[in-house]
Amino acid sequence: MHIKDSDKLHISKLVVCSPNLVAALVGIGYTSQILMCQPGALSWSVRAYDRCKRFEDMSFYQGKLYALTKGENLLVVNISGDQSTGDPQVSRIGQVIKGDPWYSxxxxxxxxxxxxxxxxxxxxxxxxxxxxxxxxxxxxxxxxxxxxxxxxxxxxxxxxxxxxxxxxxxxxxxxxxxxxxxxxxxxxxxxxxxxxxxxxxxxxxxxxxxxxxxxxxxxxxxxxxxxxxxxxxxxxxxxxxxxxxxxxxxxxxxxx
Structure with missing residues (x-):
């Protein structure tokens, strides 16, 4: 993961997508990455080359996993199985809705x-x-x-x-x-x-x-x-x- 300080890692959101799939936003403060696992598995999977984002929320809706960024961009998270282990992993993150700029x-x-x-x-x-x-x-x-x-x-x-x-x-x-x-x-x-x-x-x-x-x-x-x-x-x-x-x-x- 791009997050180096593991002592400060926390799960900000946990979503049970199905009996065989759990997704989580894990990070430090308001920056996080999307992790996947199967219930009962010994480890989580994450795409190491995905940069940390300011994810605000995540939801499983009509059979798909969606994530929302600070900029109000709605992203769809495509999930596939690792070819060698069969573990779930994020295969692609695509933008569904582009949010309007909003500044403090x-x-x-x-x-x-x-x-x-x-x-x-x-x-x-x-x-x-x-x-x-x-x-x-x-x-x-x-x-x-x-x-x-x-x-x-x-x-x-x-x-x-x-x-x-x-x-x-x-x-x-x-x-x-x-x-x-x-x-x-x-x-x-x-x-x-x-x-x-x-x-x-x-x-x-x-x-x-x-x-x-x-x-x-x-x-x-x-x-x-x-x-x-x-x-x-x-x-x-x-x-x-x-x-x-x-x-x-x-x-x-x-x-x-």
Whole structure:
């Protein structure tokens, strides 16, 4: 791998594509490579000549593995078997959608606009959710500290026929998007009397806090209503007091 410091390696995303194939984004901070393995195998496979990329997310959709870069480029990952060992490996990475340039915006008060991206399937469509965050950079410039309580969300649908992202104003009257770096999913909660067209989100990025930075006392954890543009706390009684606790936050879904 091009990543030399193995002591700092971490898995930012793990996707079970099938009973015989698992894919992972492994890297340091926000740069990573795509690794493959079979469940029960003794090792992972990786194309050593693939340079590290700023992958934001990865998803298995309609029988294919897709990866999303920081530049909002959607890539399809073609997988084949090694001719000598039969182990799965990445044979080719092709671009399906080219994203529009988006740059962080710095302000005079040491604040800047940053973004996080998520892939999630909803009602048969692949969605990209762009979350814009206000970050505050301290005097040292080494780490950012998130300004509590401010985020904005935009949702786009993948138009594979025309190779573009299409902005959408709804994710479905009965759909709630649960976003997290480890796992994102669309769930219908209408049987439980919960309205749809909402986005619930976690700040669970571990090493990505080097870029965004999170104030452990005010880490974001809430729900955004797409129709009204308002925010609410998921569990108001929870007060995150330790950064380690925030890193371990995750969505747990029932087995299908």
């Amino acid at each position: 915006i710095a302000f005079t008060n040491n604040a800047m606009l940053c973004k996080k991206l998520y892939l999630v399937e909803s009602c048969g469509a692949m969605l990209m959710v762009r979350r814009t965050i206000v970050c505050r950079v301290p005097e040292s410039g080494l780490y950012g500290e998130a300004v509590a309580g401010w985020s904005a969300f935009e949702v786009f649908k993948a138009d594979f026929e025309h190779s573009r992202w299409v902005s959408v104003s709804t994710v479905g009257a009965n759909q709630v998007l649960f976003l997290g770096r480890r796992c994102s999913r669309a769930v219908s909660l209408s049987p439980y009397g919960v309205l749809g067209d909402q986005i619930s989100f976690l700040d669970d990025d571990e090493e990505n806090r080097m870029e965004y930075g999170y104030d452990k006392e005010n880490a974001s954890f809430g729900t955004y209503d797409i129709r009204s543009g308002g925010f609410s706390s998921v569990h108001p009684e929870i007060s995150w007091k330790r950064c380690d606790e925030m890193r371990l936050a995750a969505w747990l879904f029932p087995h299908d």
